Amino acid sequence: MKSLVLTFSKREIYQAIQITLAWTFIGIIAILYDYSLSFTPYVRFEGVSLKEMLFAQITTSIVSSFITGLIIVKFFIPWIRSRPYGKALLMTWLTYTLLSFLTATIALSFFYPYKLGIPYFSLALLQEIVGFIFGPEFIRYYFLWLFILMTTMIALLVNDKYGPGIFKDFLLGKYFQPRRTERIFMFLDLRGSTRIAEQLGEVKYFSFLKDAFLDVTPAIIYSGGEIYQYVGDEIVVSWKVEKGVKQAQCLKSFVRLQEDLKQKSEYYQKVYGVIPEFKAGLHAGFVIAGEIGAIKREITFSGDVLNTSSRIQGKCNELGVKILFSQELCVMLNSATHNLTFKEMGEVELSGKKKKILLYTV
Secondary structure (H helix, E strand, O other): OOOOOOOOOHHHHHHHHHHHHHHHHHHHHHHHHHHHOOOOOOOOOOOOOHHHHHHHHHHHHHHHHHHHHHHHHHHHHHHHHOOOHHHHHHHHHHHHHHHHHHHHHHHHHHHHHHHHOOOOOOHHHHHHHHHHHOOHHHHHHHHHHHHHHHHHHHHHHHHHHHOOOHHHHHHHOOOOOOEEEEEEEEEEEEOOHHHHHHHHOHHHHHHHHHHHHHHHHHHHHHOOOEEEEEEOOEEEEEEEHHHHHHHHHHHHHHHHHHHHHHHOHHHHHHHOOOOOOEEEEEEEEEEEEEEEOOOOOEEEEEOHHHHHHHHHHOOHHHHOOOEEEEHHHHHHHHOOOOOOOOEEEEEEOOOOOOOOEEEEEO
């Protein structure tokens, strides 16, 4: 029997906390705004102090926002990734609308009989509920939280578009001026891509590639990696050194993605008749990072580290292994805590490099 216990990654919990803080702050602002209108006919604070309203708002916001945030990042965002954005956002709006009206109806069906003494399942109760749902207070909050929900979803999707952490760097202008930074790069390449493409045909091969890229992404993100580029059947991944070196996460991400693909091997065999396998080459060093482009601006890395990583990956077939990494990276990882055994593969010549480079595998 499969376990019904849900597990959440650190990134999902962190995103849920960010949503909770943002939504709680907005809820407090909304209450203060309502209080400023408390002497108008639009908003009424009957027998309730501002302190009590703020306490109720903060406690309910923390609980409800955190739960909703977890649902969004665990279920809604993964669901949207495999669908057109417009259609997914429309379904989100319809779901929000249905839940808003349903929740209000259920809550008021118990509140009004208790507060006003109206009989249950009566026409008077129905009139009170309809009057509230189509009244100014409910409509105002409906559109306020619809805007907040849609903004949250779009922000998460934009973060997906640029990659975790990259969108924040854009907003802060971290790389508006070129800067020298140390990075770890992994070139992740689909093995036997030409053969698979001929076997499946162009359209089905594209679907195969899309599924494979989708399935390896969680392992990359979980390890703190940032997807830098998709180049044909290749994924270029980057780590800040402290994240990639910590417990050898840059190497463990490859181990995890292999395990993830193995768990879905039955699906790939059934749908495509072939199971995706990847090979990887890793290297570390200094690169120049900066924003480039006028119309389609993006953060670009430039330096010999990328060329070397790519050529290291190209040696995997020749040496009969799935992953190779440089001595420079190995030195960094030796001081890290990990449960991996490194195997020296010897010095090899790389195209365009004057000196041989010592490679390792796990």
